[in-house]
Amino acid sequence: MAFLAGPWKGGGPLDLSALMVVVPTKQSGRRLREAIAGYAATQGQAAFPPRVLTPDRLIASDATGSEASPLESLLAWAEVFRGLELEEFRSVFPIDPPERNFAWAVRLAQGFARLQGSLAEAGLRLSDVPAKAGADFPEAERWRQIAELERRHTRELASRNLREAQAAKIERAAAPVLPEGIQGIVMLGTPDPLPLALRALAVHAQSVPVEVAVFAPEADAAAFDAWGRPLAETWTTRPFALREFEQRVQLCADPAAQAERVIAVARGYGGSDPGVLGAGVADSEVLPLLEAGLRHAGLAGFNPEGRACHGDGFYQLLAALAGLARDDSFAAVETLARCPDFLEFLPARGNAEVSAAGSLAALDEMRARHLPPDLAAARRHAPGSAALAAVAELRATLVAGVFPENAAAALRLVFGARKFDLARPADALAAESAKAWTEVMRETKEAAAVFGNISNAEWWDVALRLYGELQHSDDKPAGAIELQGWLELLWEDAPHLVVTGLNDGSVPEAVVGDPFLPESLRERLGLKTNAARFTRDAYLLQALAACREQGGRLDLLLGKTSVAGDPLRPSRLLLRCADAELPRRIKFLFSAVESARPNPPWRRAWQLQVPEATLPSRVAVTALRAWLDCPFRFYLSRVLRMEPVDPGKTELDALDFGTLCHAALEAMGNERALRDCTDAAVLREFLLNTLDATAARRFGRELTLPLIVQLESARQRLSRAAEVQAQTRADGWVIEWVEKKFVLDVGGLVVSGKIDRIDRHERTGAIRVLDYKTSDKPAQPWETHLRPARRDETAPEFARFLHRERETVWGDLQLPVYLRAIAAEFPGETECGYFNLPKASTETGIARWDEYTRELAESAWRCAEGVAAAIRAREFWPPNEKVRPEYDDFAALFHHGVAESVAGKERVR
């Protein structure tokens, strides 16, 4: 600071406005200005700051219109690739890609744009490479072709009156303009300035004095070149000196472990002393863990980098709109509907009363019932839905006209009625995002003016990517610990600095796997090489240590593995030591670390507090079975009425499937004319027609794939059922009743139900109760109703009985209750059984319950009364521990035993 201020001793403002100061990064610039303000303050004064900028700004565009924006450059590349005859470029594209679409072209374009960028850093164009690299290098032909590609790129731009930006930049560097009023330039603590920027500085040096200042002891002057860049000779060989090396350097298991140590020390400082502790994050994997950890520990952390926009909420809304613009699938609708901005838009559309919860529930209901493929289908099912209407309006807007106008229009719709109060941080942030996106839209609009044949969807993709890559910087909370990248640390003046991620590849930074510029070529071209990065980082590390020799402290953390578990290696910088020391260093840095975190034994956080609820006034027959299955789950499902939603539902579930088939069969039964029909063909036709009609009513004409398959299946089952029905009629059985409703008092409990079908035999007059079953395997009544007692049977007494000398338990009471229910109406012999429509059509048929004896009937009734009594007595215990989780709707509630998971059993007892 003193160096900049020079003789100034207060008395009038500290005026540096005639000075231009070059610093390595934005953040360091900020640091400098803060320091200047502080310095002036020491004299009770203020300052006119110098013009502070980063090297790349030295040659940045002066925003003259003719220069191609990055987007335009990208699209120009895409144009080049789309129209390319690959045969002429076999050294670049040895084989044809599977498909040459826009997406392919854009992804290529990004690669080439990046390539241009990295060459431009050294003032090179693609076409310079062959010459620069020398004749002897292996991929000469490839690069000749790449050069040709670049020529075409330039042409594409030229044909649109655009200048290629990188080229322009290089020209600017040759003849930079000095802002008026600048009388001197200082480059401050910038160990690896952009080579191209140095060209510009060199030119400036002819008109104004240019000084270069580095952070290093006077004695080391010789260790840097004229531009303040550390010299390889010196820094790659010089041992890294750090006192108490083995205390200061810590090997941690993984990023999480590193984060934890930083958080521990931060906690130690209690956040009370901002400015004592600084944290450096050289390995990007540590950053999120560190941020989350600090937040969780109630400490503030601040990442000056800011956050990429694709993490923010507004991006999600845009993505949802893009989805809707692409197609109006119901999934796209659901996604959009869950965007808060959309939910706020609903009432704004003049239906003030629509509730968010209501709309979402309705959508889920819609999916569950109708499985609509798209918006149109959904609207046919619910013409009145405000939410769907709103989506439809947006969809219409999005597909009308061209991008970005239609996108902007849609957004104006959504936000039209909203006011953003800039005083509210949330609103301010939203407004900021909106501005950023609008900028993107403008950019695309300009580009769209000159680049044709790009579809809306493609524009959306491009624009979204642009926006997603932007950075939000939130303001720094008071007392927050700054989490800075490796290159910022030189400017960090906190006395205690903890740096994480000192692993090779992060420090020294290494770039590998560039398909165009391998290290060897970079060397030939004079681009930044990993070797150069090594030198730079060797110097940086030493500098960080050196300036904390007195009264300061530098801690270095490194990880053994990455988050994904890949092994990491210690930074080579830490191995810069006298050979004699090396073995010890190696042993220290390559020792094994067992993960510090022990895993505590499983333990229950809490037991569920089951609320009380009043019993339903009447229950369905199926309830009896449910209770027998598991009294407690009965309580949850039938008394508390807890029911899941399956948001991923894409096809009929077993129940839907059954209902569909039932509907057809019921209709058949109701059709008096068909009751005597023995012609399978006729029956089949009727059944299938009814099925189609029902399906159409419920699902509309457009069916999704699984539905088509499932209906196909239903069709097959019904066809076969028709034959069976024809046969049964031929055997003399006539349908007497279908879907016969009944209400039955079982020991004081009202049980209601519907009997699928009752047949009467035309000759014997015998009565037969049938229930349709559509399970994949044919069901046998005795198997579904009875089961052998388990070794540790928990079923209550009334459910057990001796059946053929075997301890047997009632699992279901459906048919017995049916029989009981109709006993009065049809006295005398009644049989019962299932009409199976299983998976294998050969197994379709009627399964009679032959041995349904009087004893069974009595035992069953005893059981039914028992269940009824239990329900009325609120006996919902013990639960069935044997239900397999994958078949248990309530699995999420239970861990390590159902009974164990629940408190307050007395309430359900």
Next chain:
Amino acid sequence: MTTVGHVMILASAGSGKTYALTNRFVRLLALGAKPERIVALTFTRKAAGEFFDEILNKLARAASEPGYAAQLAGEIGVPAFGAADFLKLLRAVADAMHRLRLGTFDGFFARVARNFPLELGLAGEFEILQEHAARMERGRVLQRLFGRAGELAGAQREFIEAFKRATFGADEKRLGAQLDRFIDEHQEIFLAAPGRDHWGNPARIWREGWEGLKAAAQLAPAAQALRAALADVALSAGQRARWDAFFADLAGWSPGAPMGAALNYLFGNALKAWPGLAEIMVERKKHALPAVAGDALRRLLQAIIGAEFGRRLEMTRGIYAVLNGYEAVYHDAVRRAGKLTFGDVQRLLAPGEDGARTLSREAAEGNRLFIDFRLDAEIDHWLLDEFQDTSFGQWSVLKNLIDEAVQDAAGARSFFYVGDVKQSVFAWRGGDPRLFREIFNHYNDARPGIIAEEHLLKSWRSGPPVVAMVNAVFRAAPAIGELFPGEASAAWNREWRDHESARPQLGGHAALLHAADEDARFATALKLLHEIEPLERGLTCALLVQKNNTAAELAEYLRREGGVPAVAESDLHVCVDNPLGTALLALVKAAAHPGDTLAHGHLRMTPLGDLLVAEGLAEPERLTRRLLGQIHAEGFERTMDFWLRRLEPRLAADDAFSRARGRQFIAAAGLFDATASRGIAEFIQFMESYTVRDAEAAAVVRVMTIHKAKGLGFDVVILPDLEGTKLDARRKGLAVQRAPDRSVEWVLDLPDRLFAEQDTVLAAHLRAAEADACYENLSLLYVAMTRAKRAMYVITKPPGKSASRNFPKLLAEALGGESATVRVGKQEFAGAFSEGDADWHTRIAPPTPEVRGAPEIGRLDPATVGKSQRLPSRQPSDEKTGLLGGAQLFALTGGGSAAADFGDALHRLFAEVEWASDPAMEKIAALWSGCGVAGEEALACLRAPELAGVWTRPEGATEAEVWRERAFEVVLDGAWVTGVFDRVVVERDGKGIARRATVFDFKTDRIGDEREVAATVLRYAGQLNLYRKVAAVLLELKREAVTCELVLAKMHRRVVVPVTGSR
């Protein structure tokens, strides 16, 4: 440099594979190889890491201990080498660390692919899909396949036809589940054989043609003929009944459907009588078959078989078409978007028939991938680990490079591979143990002796008793040969060599114990643990089982019944295996799906219930708005963390477990956020399927599958789960017939054994498949039995007369089946074999527990150090408040940010004005009129009489100075303030001392009436008073001496802003 030679090492379990590998590496270095010119590949990242550490530590030790240096020098066959030389190597390796190529096959391939995207038809960079991500992508593809109607109608039709063929009418109601299974089971096969014509193609299966369909057509007639012919055969009533039942079943039978009992029975018996069919066994009595009947029966059988095969072929083609439909979408949506699995990468690199895209070090050849330049890698030496697990695919990628190395005339390059065919337990995921020999023969046939063969048989892991038991079982060539006749046992016995223990002093105990059923086996295991008390004695201990869920059950059992700290090392579903996690998920579900009464009910039963009430979110409406808003704005990690923090006080103070799970939950949520998805359903799915491997905590009994135990060693190993069916049962699933070069010849959904046996081709395939299965299972047993260092206890049920050829049977054959008493310490067990010292454990003293505190970072004393100054920063513009209309935010032209542009333009122009009076103004004005609206406006302002005062020198001031667009930095009331003045007029006296100043701030927004003027002034008051203070500081004036004026450009109005206290 001296040639290093090529070596194949067959290293038995525990014989120090890694040791050999690292020695090889050091040897290469010692012979002058550059570290970066050596590639060493293995399978797990962990192994790769350890490998690297071991090399460095080895060198470090040799560099610092002359004694060890000498030993190592001897081992690597460079006796001249001393500590100093090793130090040089160490330095060389350390410096080249970043260029070393030690890693996994996957990693290496991915790296190569990254360097050749265009050559591989990729559009650029790609990302590797890990397990979770891949699942998610599949989900999306299925959704896409299922969600849409109309659009892909054509494809759809086809797909459905395929699906019907694949499942043959025996439809499946849950298409989703079915397809998911399909993909799991068949995708790999599909990708290996994407050609339609490999699937269910009789021409490929039966080279000499196939009559099946013709035969099938005979079904009905043949049945009739047989019925007729049987009419006049003398049969007992029982036999007659059987035949009737047979015909009844037959009528109901359709190909592929399970056969009815009677059909099955007679079908089987008939096949026994095949091909003569002169008589047949029915009801335990043979009855004769007249020629007609025999012939009819023959045709009938052929018909049935033909029909069955026909259907299988059909199904196979169906399966293909279904996969094909799925793959088409997946490929388009996922791979082309640059998301590849490791498998994809490997397939991309596979040279292919045309030999295109062959990795090579010869630059010349056209269609090849010249790696030296792109990878900055000149690879001379190859070290391949665990070679028995190498898949043919992996090999074929490397083959050419290794060819070049082996054939290198100068002998300057080398190839070294090590592994143990006896441990090939990963055949099911491509591991191809046969390669081991094939490669050896391939090269040695060409040039005998070019690859040296070495065997490592000394076990550095196991003590004599364990080794003895291993030998006893696997040396039992006759037993094995007899149990598993044919290639399986032959291959095994060929490679078998007796092991010996390199650590006789280790002692120990090995025994085979008997227990009736699973419960008894578990109980026995527990009894052993209580007797041996491994943890108390500081011994590591593992129980190895065959299946993950068995591991979980067993661990649970040991904890529950025995209080043993056992950890199942299966992957833990940390987000849902505990109440906290599922409650948090319920919170999200409830918010996103207000109709989910289950989730809502669930919440109410947990502390979250009260919490929501306390936060006023009991109402679904509020909950939905609040939570969705939160997730939307901040992502899942922050949101979940917010709620977790509120929940924490309600957890028991000492509940470390739930807190740990909480952290894991948040971490998982973070990972999901990183996928940039905010999909609620996807989040739930992700969290439910998210797993972590339990950290290997010390002092626990580890329960894991044998597969997971591969490569590990424990003091005590218990094997309580070796029961099971035939060892040579072929893996179920599609039959894939491969040519010697491993290319797929045909794929078929193999009919049941009964049928397959009847066909020479399929029977042959069956036998081969069974041989492989058998070999893999022997390997599994071998791996299981070679994990123990000191003691091993195998617990199986006594073989009895059960004939099934399973592990217990084999063990009984080899170790004896007679139950006797086996003593372990004070306990007695029923068992058949015992070797070594039954009291071994009693001789082991418990270790003295060493205390290690978790490392901490020391702190500075804040009092003594100079802090770096950190001030909260403020900018006058922050003081701005105001309302922005939603609509104007998104204006593409005018308004919104367009207004801002206009404002900037105007400001720029104003900055050019010093005094309106000075002559230069004429020129400037001229220029302005040139530059559009802004220019006009600016000019107007300049000329406007109301604003004259802004541009003219204040009279009375001897000296006046103007600041234009002047930036400042200042510290005010402890805050760092940064800003820019639009225009300041400073009046100085004769001595140049500032007397007073006026700060002008230009506002260009449209302002209509007086009310808005007032509002504006109000809005900017804060900002201007801040300017006032700054100016005061800069000029060392009293604040009162500084006037602040808003200049409303549009209205040509000047408004003085009154002094207010600091904001």
